[in-house]
Amino acid sequence: MTSSTTGPTRRGLFVTGAATALTLGGMSFADAAPSGGEETRTVRGTLPPGSPDYVYLPVEVPRRVREIAVSYTYERPPVPAGTQGNALDIGIFDERGTGLGGRGFRGWSGGARPEFFLRADAATPGYIPGPVRAGTWHIVLGPYTTAPGGLPYAVTVTLRYGAPGSTPAPVYPPERAMGRGRAWYRGDCHLHSVYSDGRRTPAEIAAAARAAGLDFINTSEHNTHAAHSAWEGLWGPHPDGELLILTGEEVTTRNGHVVAVGTDPGTFVDWRYRARDNRFGxxxxxxxxxxxxxxxxxxHATCVGCNWKFGFGEADAVEVWNGPYTPDDEIALASWDSTLATGGGRGWTPAIGGSDAHREPQLVGLPQTVVLADDLTREAILDGIRAGRSYLAESSAVSLAFGVSGGRARHAGIGERLAVGAGTPVTVRLDVTGAPGCTVRFVTDQGTLHTAPLPASGAGTVEWRTTPRYAAYVRAEVRHPPAPDAPGLPGAPAALTNPVFLGGADGAP
Incomplete structure (x- = not known):
């Protein structure tokens, strides 16, 4: 049985606790609950320019529903150059409600797919399997951008009746993999699969990670934790070594994206707020x-809603290199570097990188974050990232050893402090392999104070001498030659490090 309703009416304003969202007139199946078969309803309407970020369509779900399936379409008329066209995201909340915090959250696919289903034992990637209980469910529409003439849409809901089935217990990745003790471990903290808007399966990502020489990855789907249980059997053992799989989410708000790295499996982080709502903290x-x-x-990405507006006071690290290096990354790197000179290196925010790879030919592990950790465990990797004991590299072919020594044979490595007096001579040393044709740059709070080309082999050692009075910190960059189509910009990095801070002994800077 199929029915259609046109022109849903505005039923009222639904306050989520952070922002006002529109709730539409709903669709009801409550008057008919056959023992078998299915029923379909369709609603149509138009969202005007300036609509709220999230629009909720209530669906009254009766008892004895086995599966709920949703599809949607919307018009995409041509628009003049420089004008945003229509883009509409979609997800769903169950009878537990749409309140902030996501107690009723059952899935999100953004604009990645035109339809989805969920039932007790299975769901479309991005959605959470579980029983379809009676009550008021809500389909959430997200008008990402709206054309001047509005956004006409149609949403179709099909309920399939029958025995509900059972939901298997999720199997999550272990928090420990076979490691090498205290060592440098390579990882990619920003990846997407078919569980959001990526095209690779988890198995394909795991294979690509091993091929890239990675030891760990972080699953970071847009606005859903549905992939946390999708990695069974992919962590090891394996001829190329075990893979530590961290679970997380890319929390995709209208004022920027934040990657949650290494959260407890099954953790959902809400995204329905802007900077003005004061909810990010x-x-x-x-x-x-x-x-x-x-x-x-x-x-500093330029896509709609991608530029970070929440400030960095809550950040544990910041992604300064995202996929193939671009001018956006150069701005992010420079902005991050400008924060290192304040506070004497106390309370500083480390830099990491991530591929943000979605599909071929985007490379998993370009770049990778190389972390000094006590072992290949969730706790140790996160501790290493949090402490800034890491550097970024374009591939596993590039390896660095970077440190500073001076003053009674003291030594400090990446993310550490060499606590010597302000006038104490110190030696900065970088050992590089795998970077042919590149140039080494030593960067301080004054800027780049030393450069040196590497041998043609791409392997070499560069040393420089300074004092804490002259340089509050020093970090290393290994750069390719400048691109001919980007005049005025330095070449893309083959690698870059977090800083070593200098001074701090006997009241010195």
Missing amino acids: HYAREIRRAGGLVVPAHP
Whole structure:
């Protein structure tokens, strides 16, 4: 049985606790609950320019429903150059409600797919399997951008009746993999699969990660934790070594994206707020309470809603290199570097990188974050990232050893402090392999103070001498030659490090 309703009416304003969202007139199946078969309803309407970020369509679901299936379409008329066209996201909340925090959250696919289903034993990737209980469900529409003439849409809901089935217990990745003790471990903290808007399956990502020489990855789907249980059997053992799989989410708000790295499996982080709502601090603390790290992603990206607007006070690290290096990344790197000179290196925010790979030919592990950790465990990797004991590299072919020594044979490595007097001579040393044709740059709070080309082999050692009075910190960059089509910009990095801070002994800077 199929019916159609046109022109849903505005039923009222639904306050989520952070922003006002529109609730539409709903669709009801409550008058008919046959013992078998299915029923379909369709609603149509038009969202005007300036609609709220999220629009909720209530669906009255009766008893004895086995499966709910949803599809949607919307018009995409041509628009003049420089004008945003229509783009509409979609997800669903169950009878537990749409309140912030996501107690009723059952899935999100954004604009990645035109239809989805969920039932007790299975769901479309991005959605959470579980029983379809009676009550008021809500389909959530997200008008990402709206053309001047509005956004005409149609949403179709099909309920299939029958025995509900059972929901299997999720199997999550272990928090420990076979490692090498205290060592440098390579990882990619920003990846997407078919569980959001990626095209690779988890198995394909795991294979690509091993091929890239990675030891760990972080699953970071847009606005859903549905992939946390999708990695069974992919962590090891394996001829190329075990793979530590961290679970997280890319929290995709209208004022920027933040990657939650290494949260407890099954953790959902809400995204339905803007900077003006003053809610981000609450959810940043939720990420940390779930054991994860708060990492603003591609903070200077130019796509709609991608530029980071929440500030960095809650950040545990910041993504300064996102996929193939672009001018956006150069701005992110420079902005991050400008924060290192304040506070004497106390309370500083480390840098990481992530591929943000979605599909071929985007490379998993370009770049990778190389972390000094006590072992290949969730806790140790996150501790290493949080402490800044890491560098970024374009591939596993590039390896660095970077440190500073001086003053009674003291030594400090990446993310550490060499606590010597302000006038103490110190030696900065970088050992590089795998970077042919590149140039080494030593960067301080004054800027780049030393450069040196590497041998043609791409392997070499560069040393430089300074004092804490002259350089509050030093970090290393290994750069390719400048691109001919980007005049005035330095070449893309083959690698770059977090800083070593200098001074701090006997009241020195």
